[in-house]
Amino acid sequence: MVKILAVDDSASMRQMVTYTLKQSGFEVTEAVDGKDALTKAKGGSFDLVITDVNMPNMDGITLVKELRALPAFKFKPILLLTTESAPEKKQEGKQAGATGWLVKPFDPDQLINTIKKVVS
Numbered sequence: 001m002v003k004i005l006a007v008d009d010s011a012s013m014r015q016m017v018t019y020t021l022k023q024s025g026f027e028v029t030e031a032v033d034g035k036d037a038l039t040k041a042k043g044g045s046f047d048l049v050i051t052d053v054n055m056p057n058m059d060g061i062t063l064v065k066e067l068r069a070l071p072a073f074k075f076k077p078i079l080l081l082t083t084e085s086a087p088e089k090k091q092e093g094k095q096a097g098a099t100g101w102l103v104k105p106f107d108p109d110q111l112i113n114t115i116k117k118v119v120s
Contacts (some may be wrong), residue, residue: 002119003027005044007037007051007063008081013104017050017081020108026115034058038066041073048119049073053082053089061096068097077118081106 004026008014018028029044031037035057041049049067053060060080067073077099084090085103093101099118102111 001025001027002047002115003029003045004115005029005031005037005041005046005049005051007031007034007049007055007060009033009052009055013052017106017111020106020111021115024112024115034060034063034066037063041067042070045072046076048076048115049078050081050115051078053080053084053093061092061098064093064096064098079114079118081111 004021006014006017006028009032014030018030021028029040031040033055051060051063064078067078079100079102080093080098081102081104083104090101100114102114
C-alpha cells in the first residue's frame, strides 16, 4: 500500500485530502505544518509527500528543501498542493525539489491520477 504524508495547516483541507486518498486505497498520515511533517518524515516511511505552501512554523517550500536533504527523501515524489499559482512561486518550488504543483481547490480525480503517475 502506498503511504502518503499529507501536510496542511487547514484541518478541513487535511480532511478532504485524506478522505480522497483513503477512498482510493492509500494509507495517509497527516501533519499540521512543515515542522510536524519533518518530524513525522524522519520517524516513518512514506512513498509520497503532499504539502501546502503557506503554513506556520515551516512553509512547504522549506519543507521540500529539508526533505530533499534527507537520504530517504532524496528521490521520493513531493507534490505541492496550494492556492499559490504565481509562476515565480512555482519556480521556487521546482528549485526546492518539488515533483509537481497542484492548485486548490483540487479535483479529486486529477489528484489521484497525478499521484498514480509519480509513485509508479
